Every structure is written in C-alpha cells, then in structure tokens.
Amino acid sequence: MKKNKIPEVTIMRLSSYSRVLNDALAKGDKIISSKGISALTGVSPDQVRKDFAYFGEFGVRGIGYNIEELKNNISKIIGTDRNWKVAIAGLGHLGGSLVSYPGFLTRGFIMAGIFDVKNIGEKYGNLYVEHIDNFETIAKKVGFDLGIIVVPKEFAQNVADIMIKSGIKAILNFAPIMLDVPENVEIKNVDLSMFLEMLSYYMSIKM
Amino acid sequence: MKKNKIPEVTIMRLSSYSRVLNDALAKGDKIISSKGISALTGVSPDQVRKDFAYFGEFGVRGIGYNIEELKNNISKIIGTDRNWKVAIAGLGHLGGSLVSYPGFLTRGFIMAGIFDVKNIGEKYGNLYVEHIDNFETIAKKVGFDLGIIVVPKEFAQNVADIMIKSGIKAILNFAPIMLDVPENVEIKNVDLSMFLEMLSYYMSIKM
DNA sequence: TGTTGTGAAGTCGTTCACAGCT
DNA sequence: AGCTGTGAACGACTTCACAACA
Numbered sequence: 001m002k003k004n005k006i007p008e009v010t011i012m013r014l015s016s017y018s019r020v021l022n023d024a025l026a027k028g029d030k031i032i033s034s035k036g037i038s039a040l041t042g043v044s045p046d047q048v049r050k051d052f053a054y055f056g057e058f059g060v061r062g063i064g065y066n067i068e069e070l071k072n073n074i075s076k077i078i079g080t081d082r083n084w085k086v087a088i089a090g091l092g093h094l095g096g097s098l099v100s101y102p103g104f105l106t107r108g109f110i111m112a113g114i115f116d117v118k119n120i121g122e123k124y125g126n127l128y129v130e131h132i133d134n135f136e137t138i139a140k141k142v143g144f145d146l147g148i149i150v151v152p153k154e155f156a157q158n159v160a161d162i163m164i165k166s167g168i169k170a171i172l173n174f175a176p177i178m179l180d181v182p183e184n185v186e187i188k189n190v191d192l193s194m195f196l197e198m199l200s201y202y203m204s205i206k207m
Numbered sequence: 208m209k210k211n212k213i214p215e216v217t218i219m220r221l222s223s224y225s226r227v228l229n230d231a232l233a234k235g236d237k238i239i240s241s242k243g244i245s246a247l248t249g250v251s252p253d254q255v256r257k258d259f260a261y262f263g264e265f266g267v268r269g270i271g272y273n274i275e276e277l278k279n280n281i282s283k284i285i286g287t288d289r290n291w292k293v294a295i296a297g298l299g300h301l302g303g304s305l306v307s308y309p310g311f312l313t314r315g316f317i318m319a320g321i322f323d324v325k326n327i328g329e330k331y332g333n334l335y336v337e338h339i340d341n342f343e344t345i346a347k348k349v350g351f352d353l354g355i356i357v358v359p360k361e362f363a364q365n366v367a368d369i370m371i372k373s374g375i376k377a378i379l380n381f382a383p384i385m386l387d388v389p390e391n392v393e394i395k396n397v398d399l400s401m402f403l404e405m406l407s408y409y410m411s412i413k414m
Numbered sequence: 415t416g417t418t419g420t421g422a423a424g425t426c427g428t429t430c431a432c433a434g435c436t
Numbered sequence: 437a438g439c440t441g442t443g444a445a446c447g448a449c450t451t452c453a454c455a456a457c458a
Contacts, residue, residue: 007427015404019383042385046429053441061440062436078404079411093307097300103400146406170406176226178249186409188402193310195395197222197285199353199377202393204286253451260419268418269458
C-alpha cells in the first residue's frame with residue numbers, strides 16, 4: 001500500500017464511497033462505475049478514479065468496479081477491516097449519545113471503555129462508567145486504540161494527557177480547544193458549532 | 208463586505224478564531240497578534256492575516272488586533288452577531304443531545320422547534336416535541352432559519368423536503384446520505400463515523 | 415523593533431483529455 | 437461503445453518576503 005502524500009480529503013471521500021458501496025451491495029448491485037459512485041456521493045467521476053489511483057488499480061477498463069471487491073479494498077485502506085477499541089471520556093448529553101451511536105459499531109468501532117468523574121458505576125449498554133483516574137489501569141487491561149474526548153474544554157487537555165500516557169495514539173476531540181499532543185499522536189477536532197456557523201455565514205451573505 | 212470566492216476553510220477558521228478571541232477576552236487581554244492567534248489555533252500567522260484580508264483591514268501595523276473589535280468584525284462576517292432560529296428533526300440519542308448542546312446557544316443558535324414522529328408532547332428544555340407533519344404550520348408561525356436533520360437515513364430526504372418547502376434555506380445533515388436540495392439551499396453534511404475512520408486510516412498506515 | 419497587509423511564488427488538489435483495455 | 441487509469445493543464449489555497457506603518 002502506497003502511503004505518500006495522500007490528501008486528507010481523499011480519506012474522507014473513501015469513507016463516503018465505502019458507505020454508498022455498502023448501500024449498493026445491500027440493494028443487490030454487483031458492478032458500479034465511477035460515474036455511478038459520483039451520482040451517489042456528489043464527487044466527480046474523475047476525482048473518484050484519482051482517489052483510488054493513490055492506492056492501486058481496483059477497476060476493469062470498459063466495465064467498472066466490482067462492488068464487493070472495491071468495498072474490501074477501501075476497508076483495508078482506511079482500516080475498517082478490523083475492529084478498533086474505543087474509549088470515551090465524558091458522558092454528558094453528547095458523550096452519552098456517542099456511546100450508543102449506531103454508525104460507530106457498524107463501521108468496526110467498539111466502545112470498550114467509558115469514563116467520567118461522576119455517575120461512576122452507572123450502566124451504558126454493556127459498559128459501566130469508570131472514573132477517569134482509573135483510565136491507565138483499565139487501558140492496560142483492555143488495550144484501547146482510539147480515544148474520544150467529550151469533556152468540558154477546561155478538562156480536555158488533562159484527559160488527553162491521560163489517554164496519551166496510557167498509549168492511545170489517536171484522539172477524536174469534541175472540546176472546542178486546540179490540544180497539545182506529541183507528533184506521533186493523531187488528533188482530529190470536531191466542533192459542532194462550526195458547522196452551524198458555516199451555514200450562518202452562507203445565510204448572511206445572501207441577505 | 209467583499210464576498211467573492213472565499214474558501215470554505217477560511218470560514219471554518221474564522222469560526223475558530225472567534226472562539227479563541229472570546230477566551231482571550233475572558234482572560235482580560237486587549238490586543239492580540241496574528242502570531243498570538245496562531246499559537247491558540249494552530250493556523251500559521253500568514254494564513255490568519257490572509258483570512259482577514261478577504262474581508263477588510265482589521266489590525267494596526269506594528270501593534271496587532273484589538274480583540275474586542277476583531278471579535279465583533281468576525282461575528283458580523285459569519286453572521287453570529289444575530290440569533291438564528293433552529294429547528295431540529297429527530298430526537299434519538301444524538302438529536303436529543305444536540306437540543307441541549309451548550310455550544311449552539313452561546314453562539315447565537317436558538318432551538319426553536321423540535322420534531323419527531325413519536326414521543327409527541329414530551330418536553331425538552333422549554334420546548335415540546337411536535338410531529339414532523341406539523342412542521343410547515345409551525346414554521347409559518349415561528350420562522351425557522353436553520354434545520355438540523357438527525358433522523359435515520361431512510362427518512363432524511365423526506366424531512367429535508369418538508370424543511371425546504373417550509374422556507375428553510377440552510378440544513379445541517381447528520382444522516383449519512385447525500386440529500387437532493389435546490390441550489391439556493393445550503394447543506395452541510397456531518398458524518399461522525401467519518402472522523403473515526405480518518406483516525407483509523409492514520410493508525411493503519413503506521414503499522 | 416514589531417506587526418500588518420499583500421503581491422508573487424510555490425504547493426497542492428482537481429479537472430481535462432486521451433490512451434489502453436474489455 | 438464504454439469505462440478505467442493517468443500525465444498534463446489548470447485552478448485554488450498557502451507560504452514567502454517585503455513594503456508600509458506604529
């Protein structure tokens with residue numbers, strides 16, 4: 001697998017191709033063209049082919065792509081061909097909803113630990129809320145791959161430090177603050193108000 | 208206000224500058240440089256200045272930016288100097304958590320209507336769940352500006368159609384499906400699993 | 415001296431256009 | 437005829453580098 005200089009947007013698009021391929025497969029389709037993928041995702045057919053080209057040749061000229069095969073190839077690329085153990089910190093409204101977010105489980109992300117500083121012992125699905133102070137101990141036993149931070153922003157850096165000390169190498173951060181992490185730790189920030197603010201901007205310029 | 212060809216990423220960054228300016232202001236700071244903003248957001252100082260340059264000249268050479276003023280200018284640009292009325296459809300785990308998401312209210316987004324097909328009449332904050340079939344009627348009275356779709360993907364297009372018919376011009380869609388909307392309606396898709404999949408990709412290439 | 419504002423240069427991602435294959 | 441794979445052209449965003457100013 002080549003891994004040089006793949007644009008981040010390409011990975012995002014692969015994720016979205018993967019989703020529509022699943023749908024197509026569920027519908028019973030066997031073959032799809034870049035034009036077909038384009039219709040389902042809004043990405044241009046050229047772009048679809050270029051995105052695949054970073055990783056190999058998955059199609060057949062004159063024909064298109066075998067959906068099942070393409071889906072498997074994409075899974076291998078983005079790593080959803082295996083299961084990842086996820087630890088989540090912060091069980092407020094948003095955090096609590098993420099624990100049971102169906103999209104995570106169906107894509108291979110297994111909630112394996114939930115942490116907070118209160119409501120310790122409370123049950124969510126088949127997990128019990130653990131105190132964040134026990135994170136490292138539990139991490140050693142369970143072996144978390146990814147961390148999700150959904151705590152208030154004052155505590156986010158501290159939680160990130162704990163996760164990193166415990167060996168977590170990738171963090172999804174919902175707190176609206178830039179976290180300081182070592183180079184070898186991947187961090188992705190998601191700020192939900194930012195999305196509304198972008199819409200707000202587009203509304204404003206129309207008036 | 209110039210409005211030609213502003214990159215979407217610039218708007219996202221303005222949103223994030225705005226957030227750190229609020230924090231700086233709360234700390235009692237009065238002046239900040241592009242370098243200072245850079246330290247708080249991870250955006251290069253050059254980029255910070257270029258982003259502002261799309262909209263005007265907000266700083267003083269040799270000095271920096273007056274935080275209060277800059278904050279107000281950004282608010283005007285992204286439209287958070289006023290309040291927007293938000294309607295949300297879908298009160299599952301995620302939808303329910305968005306209704307009370309603190310980040311929305313503090314940025315000027317007011318929850319003004321919540322809709323589902325079940326649990327009608329149930330209370331969330333100071334709102335009662337309304338049936339989605341009554342959306343248009345209620346929209347006429349309340350005048351929603353933005354819609355948030357958090358329903359299962361099979362129903363998302365239908366809900367979008369209802370919102371658009373009722374005059375909504377901007378939609379934030381959490382359903383993992385591409386919605387068909389007229390050109391004059393802004394739509395922003397957010398797929399939470401996509402973020403985890405990006406982390407999954409970065410984990411995979413390291414192994 | 416320190417910092418902004420901005421044209422120019424550079425880099426990165428997308429679209430074009432077509433050869434190559436079925 | 438239809439569709440993929442890809443170099444080349446294009447366009448968009450970022451970084452550089454420096455004049456203007458406090």
